[in-house]
Amino acid sequence: MLYLSLGFLLLISSFIEIFIKDRGISKTIFIVLAIFLVLFVGLRDGSVVGTDSPAYYFFYLDKFPDVEVGYKYINAFFASQGFKYNVFLIFINALALNNLRKFIQNNSYYIILPLFIYYSDFFFYYNFSGIRQAIAMSFTALSISYIFQGKKLLPIILILIASTFHVTSLVALTIFFLPKDKLSVSKYVRLIALISLGILAAGYVIQAVPYVNYKFLYYSSLQEQADDILNNYYVGIVKRLFVLIAVLLIRKKFFSNPKNFFLYNIYLVGFIVYAVSYLISPDFGVRFGSYFIILDCILISTYIYEASRIENKLILFLFFSGIAMYKIYTYTLIPSFDYQIMSF
Numbered sequence: 001m002l003y004l005s006l007g008f009l010l011l012i013s014s015f016i017e018i019f020i021k022d023r024g025i026s027k028t029i030f031i032v033l034a035i036f037l038v039l040f041v042g043l044r045d046g047s048v049v050g051t052d053s054p055a056y057y058f059f060y061l062d063k064f065p066d067v068e069v070g071y072k073y074i075n076a077f078f079a080s081q082g083f084k085y086n087v088f089l090i091f092i093n094a095l096a097l098n099n100l101r102k103f104i105q106n107n108s109y110y111i112i113l114p115l116f117i118y119y120s121d122f123f124f125y126y127n128f129s130g131i132r133q134a135i136a137m138s139f140t141a142l143s144i145s146y147i148f149q150g151k152k153l154l155p156i157i158l159i160l161i162a163s164t165f166h167v168t169s170l171v172a173l174t175i176f177f178l179p180k181d182k183l184s185v186s187k188y189v190r191l192i193a194l195i196s197l198g199i200l201a202a203g204y205v206i207q208a209v210p211y212v213n214y215k216f217l218y219y220s221s222l223q224e225q226a227d228d229i230l231n232n233y234y235v236g237i238v239k240r241l242f243v244l245i246a247v248l249l250i251r252k253k254f255f256s257n258p259k260n261f262f263l264y265n266i267y268l269v270g271f272i273v274y275a276v277s278y279l280i281s282p283d284f285g286v287r288f289g290s291y292f293i294i295l296d297c298i299l300i301s302t303y304i305y306e307a308s309r310i311e312n313k314l315i316l317f318l319f320f321s322g323i324a325m326y327k328i329y330t331y332t333l334i335p336s337f338d339y340q341i342m343s344f
Helices: 002-020 023-042 053-062 069-080 085-107 112-119 122-127 131-148 153-163 167-177 185-208 210-222 229-249 258-277 282-293 296-306 310-332
Strands: none
Touching (some): 002 023, 002 112, 002 310, 023 085, 023 122, 053 069, 069 131, 085 112, 085 131, 085 296, 112 122, 112 296, 122 131, 122 282, 131 153, 131 167, 131 258, 131 282, 167 258, 185 258, 229 282, 229 310
């Protein structure tokens, strides 16, 4: 119930942001909500709440877990200083959400609505569970605007920092090579074919390199898998297609901005990664695709902002808000997400 209540609060705040159009009020509400989210995820019983939480709790007890160096040494610092685990959770989630704030402000007129979309899925999947990738994604997302601006050193540094928390974030380097403007249909077909071949080549590397193969087996075999993978795959395809197709309502205005082409192309790559790799490994399909799919919060917000007719704004807002609330509801059904506050 707590998850849904917070979802409704974000929904109402997003509605106010769209129709009040006061950026000062939006920034204030955003900061309050972000602080609340950090405390919400940071004060939970981190040893049990979240699918991967027990593993991360034992990482903290271990002090120097066998994970990427960035997470390892931040974990070791807090653990060695005798800080309670919740202090550590608050710190790393504050870091991730602060990067997310910058990412949203750099790419969207609305700022609360993208936070709502992020909360509806990624916040639970990563901040509540796969926290290393939550941090990594926040750094790779932050790099996107700088890549569009033609900068190289800063976004590379951000992606390399991300890789010290989750090595899969190196896939974000491919964003440098994505087109920043409109492509013809034939070029889009070639792009899709090239990405698909790249994923198949990655499959070969997974089999040929022992370390990579170990990581693959860890994520694809040792992690919890859904019983109905095929059904989940189709649902995931449809959810992601909605974001791609919704642009048709405002395509002329949306694509008049070159940056929107770039953001759309990034999301399209995430869709392809998910579509091609999910049935090989659900965890890989979601995790690798997430570095691109995180753009859904920006695209949806931009669609609504660019819609000139109030009816289209309402249709888009109600449609995607409904999907967001349903996603939140599905997490309330997972036993490992039964919220418990840490006892002090």
